[in-house]
Ligand SMILES: Nc1ncnc2c1ncn2[C@@H]1O[C@H](COP(=O)(O)OP(=O)(O)OP(=O)(O)O)[C@@H](O)[C@H]1O
Ligand SMILES: [Mn+2]
């Protein structure tokens with residue numbers, strides 16, 4: 001990088017406390033520019049930036065008090081001393097008013113947390129062991145320097161192209177010697193632990209915090225070992241810690257208000273509660289699982305050091321290589337070579353069919369620059385998104401809902417799409433659509449407006465699905481003649497500061513706008529007079545049957561859907577599309593299938609989220625659980641998207 005380091009006597013921060021012979025600390029303002037924000041936290045914003053022509057990440061801390069400024073200088077002094085391939089490297093800083101900035105090597109998203117939970121990556125054993133081992137080496141390096149990180153968690157682990165981990169976020173890191181001093185001073189000043197003492201020592205992210213930290217003891221190297229173990233187990237299982245304790249089918253999880261923060265703390269500290277360990281039968285070596293358990297031992301002294309951990313991981317890695325060379329057990333073959341027709345029917349994978357269909361009609365695989373025309377002036381509002389989902393089949397025996405979350409729709413970072421499909425008369429249409437709709441959306445995004453692209457994606461998916469169905473009926477891969485599967489569909493698209501929602505059927509999307517529900521959809525059901533009139537005009541009968549208005553001989557309640565070819569064209573796939581500009585008033589978006597809305601009102605949905613941990617996955621799960629408890633008889637799928645930054649504290653407490 002073409003960065004010049006000024007002579008040592010001038011290369012220092014404004015106070016003169018931070019110095020470096022290799023890292024420039026006083027950059028000329030013209031040498032860098034901040035581009036778009038990558039992540040906004042309570043303590044900082046991380047931007048994609050350019051520095052001397054290179055793409056970098058710039059962390060801009062929120063500095064509102066003189067204590068914040070002290071912390072910044074402390075962090076910078078510490079970062080100047082670090083140089084290890086397993087750490088996100090500080091390449092420059094601007095430590096002069098009015099701009100305080102830290103520049104790091106840029107790592108393409110997703111970070112490890114998003115890789116696990118958003119991309120739903122399930123790594124191989126080899127990949128987990130490799131990441132664990134590289135991470136352990138970076139931590140060993142820090143500990144040799146006398147530095148404890150204090151905030152080890154997947155969100156602070158960045159990945160490069162080869163999936164090599166780089167530990168980031170030194171916002172809480174400290175020299176071990178300073179931690180002791182802080183606490184001793186506090187003890188002395190008041191004779192007993194003060195609020196300040198508590199706060200100073202209890203830092204980090206609750207679910208990754210070792211019991212001694214939760215007891216407000218001092219953080220040691222062994223507390224990092226604990227957080228390391230929780231993180232590696234999360235990588236193995238793909239499960240956010242403590243969201244996995246299911247008493248029965250209805251999830252009762254720790255962070256879902258059945259346990260409060262205090263109860264979780266108490267359970268971790270006094271009852272030895274830990275996240276569910278990966279199952280040995282999942283193919284992970286028992287040696288790895290036992291290592292994880294020893295790393296989260298309640299007694300810090302009993303936890304291995306990173307020297308030991310690296311040795312053990314080395315041995316595990318060697319065994320894996322050896323085993324990989326052994327011949328694998330023969331694949332069990334079907335006894336009966338004669339495959340009957342109904343097997344064909346089961347073998348038909350509608351997810352794949354949907355995907356294939358889009359691929360076939362695609363003329364290029366570029367996804368760049370979707371809706372670049374909808375430009376956003378830098379002065380305009382930029383929402384900060386975080387999202388999560390939960391889906392359960394509830395009391396039903398089969399799951400006919402599907403959903404997708406597509407945070408990186410295009411090369412531009414600020415295009416996101418979320419969709420739910422609620423199948424009826426089988427899950428085929430919902431499975432087909434969950435792949436076809438986002439696929440078409442990407443295709444049409446290059447030529448048409450977001451509104452038109454959404455409508456077109458729904459209509460084209462419907463046509464494609466019905467054609468596919470006929471094709472398979474003709475080829476006898478489907479033998480049931482009078483089978484007319486369908487699904488309702490909702491898709492929310494965020495393009496910079498604009499939200500577009502397309503809906504066909506009775507899924508719903510609502511915004512929390514200035515604290516009040518702001519519906520983005522209308523239910524398309526036969527009990528709605530306007531819809532009823534439309535269907536009748538299109539030539540299909542609507543009758544009061546049993547308890548409500550229903551369409552055609554199929555007696556469908558919804559009046560718009562994908563599929564349902566026996567009711568076309570009256571039951572149209574043409575969605576209603578609504579557009580709105582997002583502002584600071586918009587807190588979050590909830591998208592869900594009717595399994596939620598049947599029993600939970602828009603207002604209740606808002607108030608439930610208000611008193612739930614501000615973590616979108618948790619909120620989704622809490623809403624679905626609430627619906628199940630209120631007697632919803634349907635499949636339930638919920639997606640929650642926060643539209644404003646949520647601080648670490650809000651996410652946990
Ligand atoms: N060098 C980088 N390259 C790419 N992305 C980065 C980089 N550094 C940080 N990020 C992204 O920004 C996010 C926040 O960064 P960081 O953890 O340093 O900030 P923070 O304000 O301390 O956040 P928190 O305390 O909530 O964890 C990371 O989880 C990561 O996704
Ligand atoms: Mn972080």
Ligand SMILES: [Mn+2]
Nearest residue numbers: 151169171172
């Ligand atoms: Mn942080």
